[in-house]
Amino acid sequence: MNGPKPNPTAYTAASDNADTATTIPVPTGTRDVLPEEMAELREISANALKVFADAGYGEVATPALEYEQTNRIGATDSEDGAYRVPDKDGQILTLRYDSTIPIARLAATRYSEVEPPLRFCYLQHVYRPIKPKRAQSREFLQIGMELMGMPAPNGDAEAIELISNVLKSAGLNDFRIAVGDVGFFSEKLAAAGIDDSEQASILHELQTRDLVGLRRQLMAAAPEKAEALGEVAAARGGRELIEREGAERLVALDDLLQKSGVADNVIYDLGLVRSLSYYTGTVFEVYTSTSGFAIGGGGRYDDLVGRFGRDLAAFGFALNMERLHLAAIAEKEASVN
Amino acid sequence: MNGPKPNPTAYTAASDNADTATTIPVPTGTRDVLPEEMAELREISANALKVFADAGYGEVATPALEYEQTNRIGATDSEDGAYRVPDKDGQILTLRYDSTIPIARLAATRYSEVEPPLRFCYLQHVYRPIKPKRAQSREFLQIGMELMGMPAPNGDAEAIELISNVLKSAGLNDFRIAVGDVGFFSEKLAAAGIDDSEQASILHELQTRDLVGLRRQLMAAAPEKAEALGEVAAARGGRELIEREGAERLVALDDLLQKSGVADNVIYDLGLVRSLSYYTGTVFEVYTSTSGFAIGGGGRYDDLVGRFGRDLAAFGFALNMERLHLAAIAEKEASVN
Numbered sequence: 226m227n228g229p230k231p232n233p234t235a236y237t238a239a240s241d242n243a244d245t246a247t248t249i250p251v252p253t254g255t256r257d258v259l260p261e262e263m264a265e266l267r268e269i270s271a272n273a274l275k276v277f278a279d280a281g282y283g284e285v286a287t288p289a290l291e292y293e294q295t296n297r298i299g300a301t302d303s304e305d306g307a308y309r310v311p312d313k314d315g316q317i318l319t320l321r322y323d324s325t326i327p328i329a330r331l332a333a334t335r336y337s338e339v340e341p342p343l344r345f346c347y348l349q350h351v352y353r354p355i356k357p358k359r360a361q362s363r364e365f366l367q368i369g370m371e372l373m374g375m376p377a378p379n380g381d382a383e384a385i386e387l388i389s390n391v392l393k394s395a396g397l398n399d400f401r402i403a404v405g406d407v408g409f410f411s412e413k414l415a416a417a418g419i420d421d422s423e424q425a426s427i428l429h430e431l432q433t434r435d436l437v438g439l440r441r442q443l444m445a446a447a448p449e450k451a452e453a454l455g456e457v458a459a460a461r462g463g464r465e466l467i468e469r470e471g472a473e474r475l476v477a478l479d480d481l482l483q484k485s486g487v488a489d490n491v492i493y494d495l496g497l498v499r500s501l502s503y504y505t506g507t508v509f510e511v512y513t514s515t516s517g518f519a520i521g522g523g524g525r526y527d528d529l530v531g532r533f534g535r536d537l538a539a540f541g542f543a544l545n546m547e548r549l550h551l552a553a554i555a556e557k558e559a560s561v562n
Numbered sequence: 563m564n565g566p567k568p569n570p571t572a573y574t575a576a577s578d579n580a581d582t583a584t585t586i587p588v589p590t591g592t593r594d595v596l597p598e599e600m601a602e603l604r605e606i607s608a609n610a611l612k613v614f615a616d617a618g619y620g621e622v623a624t625p626a627l628e629y630e631q632t633n634r635i636g637a638t639d640s641e642d643g644a645y646r647v648p649d650k651d652g653q654i655l656t657l658r659y660d661s662t663i664p665i666a667r668l669a670a671t672r673y674s675e676v677e678p679p680l681r682f683c684y685l686q687h688v689y690r691p692i693k694p695k696r697a698q699s700r701e702f703l704q705i706g707m708e709l710m711g712m713p714a715p716n717g718d719a720e721a722i723e724l725i726s727n728v729l730k731s732a733g734l735n736d737f738r739i740a741v742g743d744v745g746f747f748s749e750k751l752a753a754a755g756i757d758d759s760e761q762a763s764i765l766h767e768l769q770t771r772d773l774v775g776l777r778r779q780l781m782a783a784a785p786e787k788a789e790a791l792g793e794v795a796a797a798r799g800g801r802e803l804i805e806r807e808g809a810e811r812l813v814a815l816d817d818l819l820q821k822s823g824v825a826d827n828v829i830y831d832l833g834l835v836r837s838l839s840y841y842t843g844t845v846f847e848v849y850t851s852t853s854g855f856a857i858g859g860g861g862r863y864d865d866l867v868g869r870f871g872r873d874l875a876a877f878g879f880a881l882n883m884e885r886l887h888l889a890a891i892a893e894k895e896a897s898v899n
Contacts, residue, residue, distance in 0.1 A: 228620010229680045231672045249632045249667055249870070251625050252655060257668050260620025260682075267611070267621070274604070283565010283597025284604070288588050289626070289687060289701055290645075295586045308627075310647050310657070313691050318589060320647070320657075330586060331594050335568045343566045345597075350626060354650050364626055533586070 228260035254355045254363030262550070266366070269550055270348055272394040273368050277346035280387055282370055285345050287327035289352075290318040298532050299326030300502050308352050320352040325503070325526065325541045328371045333533035341374020341537060348546075362547075369523070369543030373530055376538040377474060381507045381525060382481035384540045388511065388521070389487045391544065396553045397513065400520075402490050403461070404509045405497025407524070409472050413457055417450045431458060432498045458496035467493050478507060503529045511544070515555035520548040565597035591692045591700030599887070603703070606887055607685055609731040610705050614683035617724055619707055622682050624664035626689075627655040635869050636663030637839050645689050657689040662840070662863065662878045665708045670870035678711020678874060685883075699884075706860070706880030710867055713875040714811060718844040718862060719818035721877045725848065725858070726824045728881065733890045734850065737857075739827050740798070741846045742834025744861070746809050750794055754787045768795055769835045795833035804830050815844060840866045848881070852892035857885040 251257065258266065274284060296307055296319050307319040321327065324347050332343055348368045355361040370387060372380050385402060392400050410431070414424045423446040430439040439458060443451035460466055464483075467475040475493055482488040499508045499522060506525035513520060523542025530537040588594065595603065611621060633644055633656050644656035658664065661684050669680055685705045692698035707724060709717050722739060729737050747768070751761045760783040767776035776795060780788035797803055801820075804812040812830055819825040836845045836859060843862035850857060860879025867874040 227615045227618055228622070228682060229673055229676050232675045249629055249635060252627055252629060252649070252653070255625030255627055257625070257664075257672060258623040259672065260622060263621040263623060264615075271608070278564045278601075281564055284600040285565075285597060286595040286600060288592030288594070289689065290589055290592055292586055292589060298586060308647050310645050312589070313693075316589070327594075335594060335596065336566055338569045339566050345565060352626065356650075 227264070230261075231259055252363060254361055266546060266550055269395045269553065270368060270546065273391045273544075274346065274348065276387070276390045276394045277370060280344070280383075280390075282344040282346040282387075285328060285331060285347055286349055287321065287324065287331060287347075289321050289350070291321065291327060293317045293319045295319075295330055296322060296326060299329060299529060306353070308354055321349070322353060323351055324349060324367060324369060324543065325371060326529070328541075329373075329526075329530045329539070330533045332371070332373050332537065333530050333535040337535050342380075343373040343537070344370070345373075346370045366546040367521075367543040368546055368549075369521075369541060371539060371541040373537040373539040375540070376527070377506050377525055377540075378478040378481055380538065380540040381478050382485065382487075384523065384542055385478075385482060385491070385509065386485045386487050388523070388542050388544070389490060392511065392549075395549055397549070397556055399514055399556050399559075400490060400552075401492055401512045402487075402509050403492050403494040403497055403512060404475065404478070404507060405494045406472060406475055406506060407498055407504050407508050408506060409470075409475070409495060410458060410498070413454060414446075417447045417454060419446045428498060431496055432500055460495045461492055463491075463493065464488075466495070470495060474506065499524060507540070509542070513552040513556065515559070516548060516552050518548060520545055520552050564601070567598075568596055589700060591698055603883055603887055606732045606890065607705060607883065610728045610881075611683065611685065613724070613727045613731045614707060617681070617727075619681040619683040619724075622665060622668060622684055623686055624658065624661065624668060624684075626658050626687070628658065628664060630654045630656045632656075632667055633659060633663060636666060636866060643690070645691055658686070659690060660688055661686060661704060661706060661880065662708060663866070665878075666710075666863075666867045666876070667870045669708070669710050669874065670867050670872040674872050679717070680710040680874070681707070682710075683707045703883040704858075704880040705883055705886075706858075706878060708876060708878040710874040710876040712877070713864070714843050714862060714877075715815040715818055717875065717877040718815050719822065719824075721860065721879055722815075722819060722828070722846065723822045723824050725860070725879050725881070726827060729848065729886075732886055734886070734893055736851055736893050736896075737827060737889075738829055738849045739824075739846055740829050740831040740834055740849060741812065741815070741844060742831045743809060743812050743843060744835055744841050744845050745843060746807075746812070746832060747795060747835070750791060751783075754784045754791060756783045765835060768833055797832045798829055800828075800830065801825075803832070807832060811843065836861060844877070846879070850889040850893065852896070853885060853889050855885060857882055857889050 307322040310318045312318050328345055336343055350364055350366050352364050355363050411424055427442045430442055440455050443454050464479055497508055503526040504524040505527045508524035510519040510522035521544030525540045527538040530539050644659040647655045649655050665682055673680055687701055687703050689701050692700050748761055764779045767779055777792050780791050801816055834845055840863040841861040842864045845861035847856040847859035858881030862877045864875040867876050
């Protein structure tokens with residue numbers, strides 16, 4: 226290990242510190258990364274970037290500051306999500322909120338005439354305003370990929386196989402990839418005669434994982450089918466589940482995942498939805514036995530690149546580098562004990 | 563090379579592009595980095611980080627968003643320099659304007675009880691508001707170091723030797739390190755009976771490299787000594803210059819640089835000043851025969867860390883990664899032709 230070791234009493238959150246008038250804390254949800262951790266993050270990211278490069282993915286970087294309009298085109302729900310930065314000339318810039326939207330812009334403009342599929346990866350920070358008093362990150366480092374011009378199920382399978390290899394490159398073997406389909410549950414709701422606005426309320430409860438709220442909304446919208454729909458939303462399982470429920474798109478994906486051997490780490494979750502609005506098909510999240518949160522996730526977004534001028538079906542994922550690192554440490558420690 | 567190749571007609575500045583309503587440019591002074599360049603930047607930065615690690619420097623990262631007060635403590639002239647980002651809870655955050663001030667904060671708080679010297683390096687972006695219509699960067703990636711607790715001339719010599727090794731690790735051999743002393747010229751001005759406010763005006767002309775303005779200010783302040791002072795400000799040379807002019811601190815530094823063999827790439831510049839206000843001693847800038855701008859620079863800042871609560875003499879430098887990369891390409895091409 227190079228560089229000095231911090232105070233024996235070094236706090237993990239500098240923002241807890243308010244010793245003297247000259248000791249300025251960092252804002253909540255941000256932190257300093259010290260040499261020991263930084264060296265490990267560099268090693269994990271170098272290994273992951275090698276996995277991406279070996280699979281034909283080229284790394285790109287996009288500006289941290291972009292015009293607000295780029296976000297507006299990319300995601301209808303992020304207008305008030307990103308940090309807004311007034312520029313000297315009166316323009317409003319936004320801080321990078323995610324990497325998928327700017328890479329969709331990049332692909333549609335800089336690669337407008339290039340034969341698909343287009344394979345990109347990235348390692349960059351994103352910035353999100355946080356609510357006070359919650360343990361949220363204002364800034365975090367993500368590593369991820371975008372595969373454009375390869376429709377389902379092949380693009381989905383390539384991405385899920387790739388994230389599995391990235392996780393293994395970090396030393397993680399004890400992980401679960403929860404896979405869902407954003408269309409599946411809304412199709413069930415529509416088939417039960419539930420209208421669009423009621424569907425939106427129900428999906429919101431799912432997204433916030435409020436199962437009590439979900440059950441209440443289902444009871445109000447379709448009392449006699451509420452229990453069955455609630456069971457679908459909570460259903461998790463393997464091949465037999467998606468066959469039984471008629472989740473045909475997931476069955477087609479599973480055929481490919483069985484072949485590549487990745488299916489062993491996959492669990493299907495028919496109630497899985499994600500908070501970003503651009504997803505149109507398969508979505509997934511990665512969990513480990515030690516992490517309380519998903520350490521990453523992604524999904525299919527077949528309409529997004531087209532909004533920037535080139536119609537390409539696409540799939541992308543991102544991993545939170547800090548959570549990936551902590552999960553790798555936890556697995557290593559568990560194997561020692 | 564991995565990843566797709568861009569359009570054969572790919573523009574170097576996406577911001578020139580305004581083809582269609584859906585083609586959103588990136589803000590002037592920012593850019594997308596595409597795979598071929600990104601792979602080369604990763605290689606250069608990995609080589610440089612290895613040089614730092616071998617010299618005992620530990621890499622750190624600081625938040626992109628910090629409280630405005632941190633900048634205020636660090637630099638009296640940067641209040642209106644950094645991007646200000648209003649937070650949801652009414653606090654004003656600023657985007658990282660340079661890395662030296664936050665690492666001074668980090669060292670003083672997280673390493674308050676650790677035996678010096680403290681050796682840190684970093685690879686992170688900085689953000690600066692730009693004036694319209696000038697070819698300035700709003701966002702750029704810097705690699706650099708901070709050496710704390712080693713006074714002049716030893717700390718200065720270690721840093722200049724280190725930057726020389728970093729440049730060589732990028733394949734650059736044809737470079738010049740211009741070295742000056744921020745105190746030297748103001749001492750000459752004081753000796754000529756020029757008062758503090760006149761000194762400030764004169765140093766401002768030097769900083770903006772306005773030699774006509776400099777001569778006019780000198781004539782107004784000390785007409786009979788203006789010519790001699792103007793010559794000192796414009797003087798560049800080797801050992802014989804600093805001995806002749808009595809620049810004793812630079813002579814002591816040169817003794818060390820001669821020993822390490824770095825002196826061959828050094829030229830002393832008695833009029834060199836830098837735009838950041840925290841420098842207190844030796845300052846330097848790196849030039850190559852192909853770059854019109856300095857590709858990096860740094861200097862001694864013995865008062866800054868103390869403002870955050872721990873009194874440590876310090877020296878730091880930063881290289882602009884994009885300029886370093888372009889200079890390395892230019893030298894490689896020149897050697898082929």
